[in-house]
Each structure stands twice: as structure tokens, then as C-alpha cells.
Amino acid sequence: MPFHSYPLASRLILVVLLPLLAVVAWGWMQMRASLPAESTLTLSEGVSEPTVIARDAAGVPHIRATSEHDAFFAVGYAHAQDRLWQLELQRRMTRGRLSEIFGEESIDADAWFRTLGLHASTRSAWRALSPEARESLTAYTSGINAWLSERHPLPIEFRMLGVEPEPWTELDSLAWIKMFALDLGGNFDREMRHFVARQSMTEPQIATFFPEYPEDAPTTVRTGTPQVAATLGAMLDAQHRRQRNFGISVPGTGSNAWAVAGAHTANGAALLANDPHLGLRIPSLWYAISIDSPGLKVSGMGLVGLPLVVLGRNDRIAWGGTNMMADTQDLFFERTDPEGTRYEVDGRWVDFDRRVESIGVRPKFPQALRKRYVPVTVTVRTTRHGPVISDRYGVFDSPVSLRWTALDDDDTSYEAFYRLNFARDWNGFRAALRLHVAPAMNMIYADRKGNIGYVAAGRIPIRKRGEGVLPAPGWNDEWGWNGYVPPDAWPSVLNPPSGYIVSANNKVVDSRYPYFISHDWAPPARAERIEQLLHDTIAAGRPLSVDSMRDIQSDTLDLSAARLMDHLRDRLPEGGRRDAAADLLRDWRGEMQGGSAAATIFTEWMRQLRLQLFASRARADWGRDTASDLLSQMSEDVEYGDLLAVLREGRGGWCSRDCDSELGDALDAALWELHKRNGTWDMEGWHWSGNQFTKYPHMPFSQSKSLARFFERRIPNGGSANSINVAAARHQKSEGYVQTFGPGFRQIFSLDSAGIRHLYVNSTGQSGNVFSPHYDDMIGQFHDVRLQPLVSSYDRPSESEPIAHGPSVPDNTDGTTR
Template identity: 45%
Template sequence: MIGFRKHPLLLRFALWICLPLAVAGWFGYSQLRASLPQTGGDVAVRGLKAKVSIARDDNGVPYVRAASDMDAYFALGYLHAQDRLWQLEVARRLAQGRLSEVLGRKALPEDVWMRTLDLYGSARSAWPALSEPARASLQAYADGINAYLGEKRTLPPEFLLLGVEPQPWHPIDSLAWFKVFSLNQSDSMRTEANRYVARKYLPASQWALLERDYPADAPVTVDALPAMQDIAQMGMRLEDELGLGGKYVGSNAWAVSGKHTADGSPLLANDPHMGLQMPSLWYVADLSAPGFHASGMSVVGLPNIVFGRNGRIAWGGTNMMADTQDLYVLDTDPERPNHYKADGQWQALDVRQEEIQVKNDFPAALRKPLDPVRIQVRRSTLGPVISDALRSVDQPVALRWPGLDPGDTSYEGIFRLAYAGNWQEFNAALAVIVAPAINVVYADADNNIGYAGAGRIPRRGAGDGTLPVPAADPRYAWQGYVPFAEMPRVLNPASGFVVSANNKVAGENYPHFISRDWAPPARAERITAMIQGAIRGPGKLRVEDVEKMQGDVKDLEAGELKDYLLGLLPASAAASAPVRQLKAWDGSMARDQAAAAVFSLWLKNLKQRMLLDRFKDAGDNVVQLEVLRGYVAGVTPLQIKRMLMSGEREWCGGDAGAQRCAELADASLHDALKELDKWQGDESRWQWGELHQATFQHLPFSDVNLLDRVFGRRIPSPGSENSVDVAASRYKPMKGFEQTFGAVFRQVMSLAPGEGRHRYMNSTGQSGNPLSRHFDDMLEPFNRVEFFALRAPVATPAGAAGGDVLTLTPSAPVQGARQ
């Protein structure tokens, strides 16, 4: 205390400021610790039919052992509420268009957009179309969530910080969230809008190189630039703020026949690619009951194992990249703005009013409540007038998408997959899926492998969905959907394997149009090459070999463009260390690769000089430039190579043609080297991982200083848009390449006799609570492409999973939201 006697002010500060803060902090932390789930002991819950045992392993993964499948779904709802309650809250509010009630005015554009789409109304219409077992699963899941809410336990930190009280979960909430999930996989309207805006500013010859599947001289059917800009900008906002949609939403999935594997049984691998978020959208679970077993990845908000395996089959999915959304420009009556022309006749728009409650800015409790925001929502026979949500009232645009059709049975298909025992039952489940359009890879215990496409693909009378079309012209009306019997599929191909990586799914002889927006073939080619290499080798394919394939970071397109660019450089550049590294580089986007960092900045600067500078001159407003910048970011390395090889002198800004392009390549490389020097200093320290960081965003606290460090995560990451281990990123001047899309889980499944092997890794952790050790305990292992094992049911009786065991026992009928 001698030091304090000399400094009485310091003593007072410690006693009156620091000590109370420390005590308050300790008390707050202790209280919040109570929000962590109970994982052991007995709990009596309402709505359960019989006792359920939940054994968690060391990674927090639950093994549910129930007396019936419906009790297993109940338990999964209870578990999702235990571990991901805030995520459930966000999911429901997003689907309903009610984020503004808790996040304030900044979430209003998203709410207006969702109210306009009316996903919740569409979900209500889906309920009667479902079978009784499918509805029962949704109800059981909701009962499980509500049973946990009924215990009135301490809520996770987000609820305390935002002053939110969760409401009972309703089965329709799950169906509406599945609509959001489907919308995330169906982004062709944004692609259409981006393409339209870029088309306005490129000469026909240059357009043909970038969009070579679309005729250069094809007319733009309608003039709707303001509306298309707004639609494209909303797509960017949904991607930036919520991680929804985007060019890189996709997946890898492949299956290999037992004739090529070490144990003689099929192997199936799957890794979906979506927006990175904290926590992951996915939740690992193993559900078992007499006559029922499903293990793998569940989506928080749904009662199902969406991708995984049961006792007989395994399945994994990828985005088909199908063009299932069309934008129709409405011809409205100037005298009656709520009437539009269709099929040669004037029709009335359906009009309804929506009221959105908006929380005031912080501190909301000390401010006068804001008046509700009232909006008018219009709907045509084609679909919602989405331009109203963007205030593009001068040019009404409607969205047509199968996911908004009444009586959607997509959930039925996902539900049935867990019960399928063979190829026929698998296809019967897929047949009722409406949206999203997906590729599903298959393997079974009888050593069959296959692939089948699912979802409704429109049959168009005219046009192909590439650009917006006039609603008044009956030629552009949809003529129904591609029959499921005519969807792409294959069973037991002669090659002994099947690969799906968002690449083109059918050849030129296929009779139906699916898309022009396939992912570049690089990932599919690389996976195919690795499988073929393993098959031709001395040994046979093992689970461990497939795991390594999922972590492959070689970018075939980068390597191809790199070779061409090096050929453009002057001889004087060949002696520099970076150029020597590039010459020796094989396209690996590993974290420690200096050449990967050099190439990525080189490509970024080349795009700037060849495209962005051109669009900067053409654009006449901020929104337009933002949309064009997003379009350029999606231009692939092979598109750049085509541009440089074309001899089109305008790309390089002069009459000198190839000479000018060579000068641009050289100048862009110098720009890249200067930036790397600024970022990482001496060449010996250059690494792709230091320039390229995976960013896992939390809604809403990633935007709040200090809290972003608690709830969000950043980690150096490998990969690129075209590597098997996908990493889609955007360059930000103060942050480098920020990866916001990538693999969100990985699993490899063997269908060996008995239970085989099931290996997995989630991208973050099982918990959504930052106070839990399972909040981010999978983050580093996932980044290193490591795997954990899901154990077979016979190996996990109560207490044998390596962790705690929680027993749920029935107490009384459920009291909560019921359909």
C-alpha cells in the first residue's frame, strides 16, 4: 500500500472505478456462463413421447438415441435451441422481414426486400402440400425448440445486448427459412441484372468475349437500366450484409465406386460453398431410432440431415447453377399504375400493405420510438414486383421463380432423403423438390453410385433468361417445367466415379436449356484428374486420399493465365525474383506461397487497367459504378486470357494492339509488386495467407468495434475461386483479400459393410455462444483440412461418446406454437 499512499488519486481510481468494473465484469461473465447448455443429467421436457438420450462427444457433436424418429427430430430442435438460439432468432426474423425490430434502420432494406418477396406467405402455402409425416417432423422440431424456451434459462449474450426476448418457434418458421436457403442457391436474377448493366457499356465485340454464349449482336429487349442497377445492388447488399447469394455459392461432391477403393465400397465426398458466418449455418448431428438412422449435416432451423447418410445410402449436393429466375419488365397503364399488360390484356396487380416496426438508434430506450414504416407490396401473376422494394417505380420489374409457386413440396423431398434405401427411393424423394435446383450425388451399400438433378427448371417459350424480357409479350411466358424424368442423371457410369462441382451438367445433345452461368470447369477438372491419378496408381483410393483432395488448393486457371502473362513481359523482367517464382509456380494457392500473392495482385491490377478504368469513364452514378465493379470482380482468369489473346485493341486502350496489352501486363505486375512491398515488406516474407484472410461474420456484431473481436473471427486462409478448396475473396485497400465465401463443412463417407466410416469437419464449431469452447474449436482444424469421425450408433451407447450424456424425459404435452 506504500505506493498508493504516495498516489492517493490512483488508490481512489482503483477502489471506485477499477474494482467495481472488475466485480461487474466478473458478475456479468458468471451470469452469461449460465447461458451455456446443460449437457448432462436428466431434464423433463414438454412434448416428448418417450425418453431420449443425447451423448455429446469431445467436439460437442450430439448422438441422439430416441424411441421414434419424431422424438429424434424433437431432440434436434432442443439441441439447436441449446447451441444456436440467436441463429434461430436471426433466421426467423430474416425470413419474416423483421430484422429492423432489433437491428434498427440499417436492416430496413433487407426487411422491405423480404416482405416484397413474401417468403413467409409462400411457406404457409407449402404446409398443406406436405405429407403428414413431413408436417409431423416440422412440428416435433418446433416442439423441441419451444420445450427449451419453456425452461426459461439464461439467454445467450446477443439477446441481453440487444434486449430481445425469443418467441415460440412455429413449423412455418422452418419452411420460411428453407425458402431463404433456397433463395441463397438461386441467384440468377442478380446475374441477369449485372449482365444487363455491363452490356450497356461494352461494345458488341467485347461483350461477345466476356459473354461468349450470348450473341454479340443480340438486341436488348427492354430498356430497364435503373431497375437493373438497383436489383444488382440489392444482390450485393444481401451478399455483403447477410452472406446470401453471390457468384460463388456452390459446392463440390463426388462419388467413387468400390471397384476403385481400398475397402471395395463406395466413397462419397461433399463440401458446400456459401457465405462464411459465425457460427456456421450447419450443425453436425447423429440421429437414431428403431428403423431410422441419419447422420451428417443439419441446417439450423430445419429438423433434417440435409447432406449425410443413413444405414443404406449416402448423399451430397451441389448448386446446379440453373437459371430458374427471370426478370419481367411490366408495361403498366399510366392512368391505372396498378394494372399491367399480360397476354394482350390489362390485369390488376394484387396490392397489400405491410407495416415494419423499426428500432430507434442506440440508446433506443432513451429515444422516442420510431413510427412504423408502411410499404405497399404489389404482386403480378408472374410474381412479386421486386422493383417496388428498391423504389424503382418508373420501371416495374417482376420476379418469376419456382420457389415462390404455391404448394411447394421441396421440404418433402429433403425429408424423404433420410428414409431412402436405394436408387429408386432416392429419385422419388428428389422428384418433389421444387427449389433450389440442385445436383445430388449418390452412393449406396450395394456398391452403386450415381448423380441426379432436382428442382424445377423452366421451359421458356422465347429467350433463355439471360436478360430481362417484356411481360406483355406472350412469347416469353414459361411453358411449364422440365419433367423430372428428363432431368440429368446417371447411375454407375463406366468411369467408376461421378463429379459435380457446379460445372455444366449435360452435353450439347441434352434437349432442355438449363443455364449459361456454369462455374468454370477448373474444379471439376482438378477433382477428375486427382481421382484418375489415384485409380491409375499402384494402390486404391482410401478415405484419407479423398480428404486430401478436398483440401487441394491448385488453381488450374491461374496457372494457365500466368503462363500467358509471363510471355507478354519484356526480357528485362525475367531476372527478377518474383518473375522467377512465378515461372516455377504450379498454381498452388497455399498459405505460404509468395507466387500466389504476386499473381493475385497482378490479376487484380490487370482487371483494374483493362476493365474498371473503362467502366469508370462510362458510369455516371455511384450505384452504377458499384454494380460494374462487382461484375468485373467476377471476371475469371480464362476470360482475361481470352481478352488478351483476342487482338481486340480496345481492351488495352490503344491502337497498338498486342504491344499495348503487353505494356499493360508489365505495368500491372509493377503495381502488384509495389502493393506487396507495402503490405509485407521484404520479398522473403511474402505469403498468400498473410494477404488473404477468411472472415467469419457475425450478425450484427461484426460491425461493432470491440464486439467484433468477441463474436467474429479472421484467419489466414489458402485457396482461390477455382481451387477445390474454394476461397472466394474481394480486395479491400485496408484489408487485402478478404475471403467471405468458401467451404462451410466437409464430409467423407464410406459405405463399407456395417456402418462404414463417416468423417466430417464443420467450419467453426457446434456452438453459437462465444463463451463456449465449441464456438470456434473447429475453425483451425477446418482451415488445416483435418477431419473428425462420427461414430457408429452401436459404438455410442450412453456415456460412450467421450463426453456428457443428457437424458430428456417426457413431462407433459407441449405448450407452444402449433400448426
């Protein structure tokens, strides 16, 4: 229609809509301009020779360089292209500078990270590195800063928050290793829980929340005052907020890794599978990379902030890892003088080391109309044990300090992984890991000669007294550390008689091992299930393959839930709607598939039972908000095996009589809850994946409902905390079961004399830029456990180094610690 017939509409189009469309189009082009080119890029500045970054269909960079310096430079450049906002967040997190961009809500986190001194402790770690390791970090740092210096359009997060990225430094990389160690730690959290619980619980009740590892379960290697209690409770509350807001893993989290010798495989190749578990987020913590240079040929998954492949392979060996769950953190109560300026050491007073930290805080929106905040000043006290972590909570007469291996002056953890990238065989693998400090890890090995192996790597303290279960007196040497377990005594095995090695955060060694490692082992169900699947396949005479490894990674059977259901099968409550639920549960065997309605009913039933047995009684008994909230949270974590002990053995005296009344009441509450959530009484339609979903939060825009729709990703999911395909979810009233912890990636390797077949899938995508097609293109693949090849240019046997099957070093045939 002619515009003159509609003058008002034409003005609206010309004056408002067309300019608005032009602005949107310009903004879209600007945001797209922040993406790296999908085609091959050749770097010529900052490198000694032209260096190629060739991206494959998944956006993974394959780097070809003529020197290691140029290769690490290119890794930094690629990280800046794909994950610049992630790098900025990581740098600010370890330095305690989040409040400068997020405002007052981040002050507590900044104070915490400043107190730990993650970044400050990297100066001594830098001095402990070899010149070659330092050079790799310097080259990587130069690559990141080269991208910044070219003034490319910035990702949208920078623009929306008005933030300019600052140059990266080598110490920022080292600090991120310590944050990674903190993510996999958490012993001090467990110590605080244990201490607070002891104020009001009996020993049998405490055993429900802090159980011993079962004697017959798998091992990887076969061989205070009320004021103090209130303070620890407040510290736990703050810790839980940090875990929720910043994706820090909760205690007890872990991973899966296993290796199979060629004697049990279809083509004689050694197999290795790995899927490490951490707090989920978008983008993923992990970044796929491939490097081909004359001295370094390596590919796999690296951590953003580091130039290395952390878990992956080179042209000779492959390696995976899981959290060892070692107790490497201890809390110490310190005795102070009346002024709080000195603390006691063996009968004498010693001055605290003090430093003052200033935290800048961004005003609330709109900044122009708000007064600027005065910087928050934090005084950090340090004792001989480490930083005092309780000062923020106002208790100075019994301060609590933290001893942690990751804060040691000579932390050479980066050196260990640097050398691991160059390892050629079992001896090189072990030699590299001798330098590892934190986090303590189970490292699984396989090579092209058919060997499989395992090393428990990392510093494990030797305590003069006790086992670090509770905070200890710090005013004398009676409870201190007496060095570390020597590397020669680290649990280790090569080519065990079984032909396979399994690590799923289960207990590492049996009772014959002479050193204490931990009480914090994960429940054994995942390790038992992996061993069961491997053993049954081998016993049936069926060869294992890459497809077998993939099937195991996708397995959702929860053995712990199955055992509990076996006990409950003859005790199912009856009458009314209970009968329909019982019909679904009676034939259920612990399978947590997404389409299972029985899995939904069982999970909610057990949640309601925990609330009735533990949380509600705790509130009545304790009568204190902090302690009540703490035990309510702890009740959610009572594992099915321990719940079985309560029901079958009466452990802790939690049930009023025989628990039958509690079981019936809990089932009624569960059915009403599921009816409200699903909107129907058709129980067969209560599919588990309709009640549980995986959430990949974005920092910080998941905090805004409107922005979360654009930046955050969610997908329905099955699985449970004890299934191999882990889905450790927490119940949230408005949303059901929300999984924010699980595998960060999956990898499978097949190694033989002809080469290495390498399959992988990342949890979200390769890019951290929401406008990239690789921002979330792997979420569906990951959910379906569809791995894809990571093919590197060096995937061919070396003519100068022929490879034959057979062990390269003598077998450790008895399978004991070496």
C-alpha cells in the same frame, strides 16, 4: 501492506474494484449459464418416452429416442440450446423484421424479404406436405419452444440488444428453406448485370463478362430504356449490400462433391466426399447431428431451423450435394396503365395483387433520448409472374417482376429431404428427390452395396421463348414459362463406366440434352482438377481411400491460373523490380498454397490488369456512376480463362495494342500495392496466407470494430476461387484479400458391407454461443482439413438385412440421362 497506510487506495478497492469484479464474475456466470450441459441430458417433458441427448467431445448431440416425434423434438431442443440467436435472426430475416432490432440500416433488407414474400409463401408449402412431414416440423417446433419456456439465461446477443426471443413456428422452418434457395440462386442478379452491360458494351466485350461454358470441359452426366437500366443498376447496388451485410452468396458460388465406386478403392468400399460452399459466418449455417430411433437412423449436417439431416447418411446410404446453377429465376418487364394500378396481359388490363407491409424500426442508441420511428409502410405489388421487385426504386412505368420456382404454391422441398432421410437404396433416393423444388441441386449418392449415382434434382423451367438471359417482356405469353422439365427427364446416372462421379457446379449435361438448364455454370477448373486427381490415381493403379479424398479436399492448385501463367511465362515484364517478380513467377505452376509468394504476386498482378483493362475504361466510356461501379465490380469477377482469351485472342478489343504495355503497368502497380501491404521489398516473404485471410463475420457485431474482436474470427488462408480447397476472396483496400465465401463443412463417407465410416469437420464450431469452447474450436481443424469421426450408436450392420457387394438395380452403363 495494511490498508490503513493507504486509505485512498483501500477505498478504491473496496468501493469500486471489488464491486466491479463481483459484477463481472456474476455476468460471466450468467453467460456461462446460457450454455447447455456438456454431460448427457434426458428429456422427459414433451416426449412420449425418455429421450437422451448425449454430447460428444466436439459438442455434437447424439439423440436416442423411441419414436420419430421424440427424436425431432430433441433436435429442436438441441438447436435452441446451441443456436438460439441464430434461430432468432433467421426468423426475423425471413419475416422481414430485422429493423425492429437493428434499426434503419436494415429497412432495405426487410423491404426486400417482405417483397419476395418468403414467409407468406410457406402457407401453401405447408398444405402441400404429408402428415408425417408436418408432424416432424411440429415436433421440432415444440422442442425449440420447450427450451424457451424453461426460461434459461439467454445468450449475450439478446441481452446486449434488449431482445426477447419469440416462439418458433413450423412456417419459420419452411421459410428458411426458401432463404437457402435464395442463397444458392442469383440468376436474376445475372440478368440485371447483363441488361445494364448491354447498354454500352459490344457483343465481344459482353462475352468477356458472360462467357459460354467451354465445349471440352467436364459435364457431370455425359449425354429496355435508360431509366430501366438505371433502376436495374440501383437494384444491383442494393443486392450487393444485402450480400455483404447478411452473408448471402454471390452469383456463381457453389460446392464440390464426388463419389468413387468400390472397384477403385483400397477396401472395395464406395467413397463420397462433399464440401458445400456458402457465405461464411459464425456460427456456421450447418449443424452436426446424429439421430438413433427405431424408424430413423441418420447423421450428418443439418441446417439450423430444420430437424433433418440435409447432407449426410443413414445406416444404408450416403448423399451429398452441390448447387446445380440452374436458371430458375426470370425477370419480366410489366406494362402498366397510367395510374399504375393495372398491368397488361395479352391485350387486357389486370389489377395488381397488393398487400401493405408495416416494418417496425428501432430508434438509434440511446433509445430513451430518441424519438420513436413511425413504422415504414411498404406496398407490395404482385403480378402473375410473381412479386414486383422494382417498386422500392421509384420506377412504376416499367416495373420488374420476378418469377422463381421457390415461390410456387406447391413447394414440397422439405418433403423431399424428409423422405431422403428414410431412403434405403437408389430407388428410394430418386423417389424422394422427385418432390424437390428449390434450390435445384446436384445430388450425389453412394450405398453399402457399392453403387454410386447422381440426380439433378429440382424444378427447371421450360421457357416458351429465349433462355432467361435478359429480362423479358411480361405483357403477353410469348416469353412465359411452359411448365417444368419432368422428373423422369432430370439428368441422372448410376454406376458410370468411369467408376466415379464429379460435381463442382460445372455444366451438368452436354449439348445432346433436350432441355435448357442454365448459362450460369461455374468455371470448370475445379471439376477438371478433381477429375484429374481421380483419373491419374486410378490410371496409375493406386487404390483410392479416405485419405485420398481428404488430400483432394485440401488441394489448392488452380488450373485456370496455371493456364494463364503458361501464356504469360514468355511475356513477363522485365526491368528493375520486375525482374525479381519474374524470377518467382517463371517456375510457378498455379499452386495457391499459403506459403507461396508467386501466388500473391500473380493474384495482385491480375487484379491490377483487370482494373486497367476493364474498370478504368468503363468509367471513361460510360460516364455514369452506377454503371461504372457495376462494371468495376464485374471486372473483379472476370475468370482467368476469359482473361486469357482477352490476352491471347484479343477478345473484346480491350487492349490498346498487344497488351504488353498493360501487363507491365499492371505489374508495377501490383508490386507497389504489395510493398505497401507487406511493408518490405523482400518479395519472397510476400506469402499468400499473409495477404489473404478467411473471415467468419458475426451478425450483427462484426459491424462494430470493438465487438468484432470478441465475436468475429479470422484465420490466414491459401487457395483461390478455382482451387478445390476454395477461397473466393475479394480485395479490400485496408485488409488485402478477404474470404467471406467458401466451404461450410467437409464430409467424407466410406461405405461397405461392414458399415459406414463417416468423417466430418464444421467450419467454425458446434455452438453459436461465444462463451462456449465449441464456438470456434473447429476453425483450425477446418483450415488444415483435419476431419474427425462422427460415430453414431447405429454404426453396426443389421442382422435382419444382410448386405452384399454389387449393384442393387441395373447399371446405367452408357452413362447417359435416365
